[in-house]
Amino acid sequence: SQQGEEDPQALSIQEGENATMNCSYKTSINNLQWYRQNSGRGLVHLILIRSNEREKHSGRLRVTLDTSKKSSSLLITASRAADTASYFCATVLNVQGAQKLVFGQGTRLTINP
Amino acid sequence: DGGITQSPKYLFRKEGQNVTLSCEQNLNHDAMYWYRQDPGQGLRLIYYSQIVNDFQKGDIAEGYSVSREKKESFPLTVTSAQKNPTAFYLCASSIKTGSHLNEQFFGPGTRLTVL
Numbered sequence: 001s002q003q004g005e006e007d008p009q010a011l012s013i014q015e016g017e018n019a020t021m022n023c024s025y026k027t028s029i030n031n032l033q034w035y036r037q038n039s040g041r042g043l044v045h046l047i048l049i050r051s052n053e054r055e056k057h058s059g060r061l062r063v064t065l066d067t068s069k070k071s072s073s074l075l076i077t078a079s080r081a082a083d084t085a086s087y088f089c090a091t092v093l094n095v096q097g098a099q100k101l102v103f104g105q106g107t108r109l110t111i112n113p
Numbered sequence: 114d115g116g117i118t119q120s121p122k123y124l125f126r127k128e129g130q131n132v133t134l135s136c137e138q139n140l141n142h143d144a145m146y147w148y149r150q151d152p153g154q155g156l157r158l159i160y161y162s163q164i165v166n167d168f169q170k171g172d173i174a175e176g177y178s179v180s181r182e183k184k185e186s187f188p189l190t191v192t193s194a195q196k197n198p199t200a201f202y203l204c205a206s207s208i209k210t211g212s213h214l215n216e217q218f219f220g221p222g223t224r225l226t227v228l
Contacts, residue, residue, distance in 0.1 A: 043205075044219070048215070100146075101217060103155040104155050105154055106154075106155055
């Protein structure tokens with residue numbers, strides 16, 4: 001199964017509401033990253049949170065990390081139609097001395113006007 | 114899409130043909146990556162390169178090949194050995210520092226369809 005798994009798989013809310021997406025992972029991490037992908041486009045990095053951090057903010061985005069529960073959440077406040085996208089968490093996996101980023105399957109967020 | 118370009122945006126291939134997807138970056142990044150994305154799914158790592166003239170297989174390397182002759186370029190060849198190549202292909206790059214992976218910058222992607 002995937003290292004990072006997002007929940008829910010799909011989320012539909014009204015514009016102005018807050019959206020919360022969760023990510024769970026299995027192994028210890030150095031950092032966890034959140035990305036956004038608009039339909040048919042590449043991914044855009046949103047926030048990187050390190051394992052010794054518990055919360056991080058960037059504009060309307062708030063990310064939390066609970067290493068004891070191996071979980072992270074992404075909160076988007078005061079959602080806008082332009083926030084409609086898929087959101088992915090990604091964790092670092094050590095493989096034979098090299099490190100690679102492992103992505104979850106994503107949460108598809110739809111903001112209804 | 115930062116300083117990474119991918120071409121072409123759309124690519125059609127007949128069965129049995131090899132095709133090469135281009136990825137170029139002007140960010141002076143050491144590390145480059147190729148991912149495959151199927152509809153409604155996350156990204157799966159095909160190949161990655163941490164330095165020029167060196168690359169490693171990812172999780173789904175079978176049927177693919179890469180080269181890294183220049184720092185700026187990391188082309189991906191989809192060979193006829195790849196049985197189900199229809200997918201969205203994403204290239205990314207990152208600064209390689211110490212033991213922590215930094216954020217990755219993605220290109221706009223190439224959508225490959227096998228006819």
